Amino acid sequence: MSKPDLITIPAGRGKAARIEAGRHVRVINTFGTQCVDTWAFIDGHMDEPLSMEHCREVHQRICFAVGDELVSNHYQPMFTIMADTSPGNQDSIVAACSEATYTRVGYPAGHGNCCDNLRAALAELDIASVFTPSPWNLFMRALVIDGLHIEYQRPTCQPGDYVELRVEADCIVAFSACPDDVWPTNGGDGTPVDAHFAIIGGAP
Ligand SMILES: [Zn+2]
Numbered sequence: 177m178s179k180p181d182l183i184t185i186p187a188g189r190g191k192a193a194r195i196e197a198g199r200h201v202r203v204i205n206t207f208g209t210q211c212v213d214t215w216a217f218i219d220g221h222m223d224e225p226l227s228m229e230h231c232r233e234v235h236q237r238i239c240f241a242v243g244d245e246l247v248s249n250h251y252q253p254m255f256t257i258m259a260d261t262s263p264g265n266q267d268s269i270v271a272a273c274s275e276a277t278y279t280r281v282g283y284p285a286g287h288g289n290c291c292d293n294l295r296a297a298l299a300e301l302d303i304a305s306v307f308t309p310s311p312w313n314l315f316m317r318a319l320v321i322d323g324l325h326i327e328y329q330r331p332t333c334q335p336g337d338y339v340e341l342r343v344e345a346d347c348i349v350a351f352s353a354c355p356d357d358v359w360p361t362n363g364g365d366g367t368p369v370d371a372h373f374a375i376i377g378g379a380p
Contacts, residue, residue, distance in 0.1 A: 180374035185212060188355035188368040190293030192301055193375065194219060195343045200258060200376040203351065205315045208335040209363030210371045211354045213272050213290040213311035216254050219346040224248045225309035226255070226347075228268040238320065239265045245344070246312075255341040262337035267313035269326070273356055274308075281358060288355035297350045311352075314339055316361050330364045340376075349373075 182204070185191045195201055203212055216226040227249035232238055234247055241264065246255040260266075271277075272294065278287035291308045298305045315337070317329040343349075351373060357366035 182372040185353045185371040190297035190352040192297035192350035202340040204338040204372045208333040211316040212314040213352040215350045228310040253344040259340040267316040267318040290352040293352035
């Protein structure tokens with residue numbers, strides 16, 4: 177089988193794609209340090225996103241594992257986690273960063289952010305975003321350290337670690353290589369880098 181084409185999620189920017197049910201999408205932490213905010217919407221229903229809140233309820237956990245089915249806000253299956261070569265514990269609880277995330281802590285207006293990246297990535301597909309759902313923050317470590325408190329930690333991925341999902345419903349997926357250069361979540365050196373994804377398998 178030929179190697180799947182890699183689609184770049186540019187450093188600090190977003191990228192979206194339509195993916196049919198039955199295909200797989202592999203999200204790759206190319207350099208090992210990049211957090212990738214991930215969203216999905218049922219194709220044609222931008223008001224039905226992948227819902228972290230509902231996934232947490234279904235699985236009674238805040239992090240998901242290989243074999244878990246991830247659902248929409250109407251409990252429609254959207255992904256099954258097929259593989260995860262990273263240390264796991266992908267964050268499901270921290271909001272996507274917005275311009276206000278950065279101005280709130282003293283940075284000037286205009287900082288790149290994941291909410292704007294989602295809007296821009298969807299606009300490339302001529303899709304107007306309705307709102308920013310809670311993202312699934314792949315490769316981000318925001319661990320609950322004592323049952324109550326969140327602690328941001330540097331990623332512990334190796335270059336090339338990936339999460340592979342089987343797509344269970346025709347959907348729009350969107351990714352943001354988070355532009356965060358304030359907190360240690362992107363490797364701690366203030367440098368967002370490219371990540372990649374690949375769409376694997378023919379449409380059924
Ligand atoms: Zn972000």
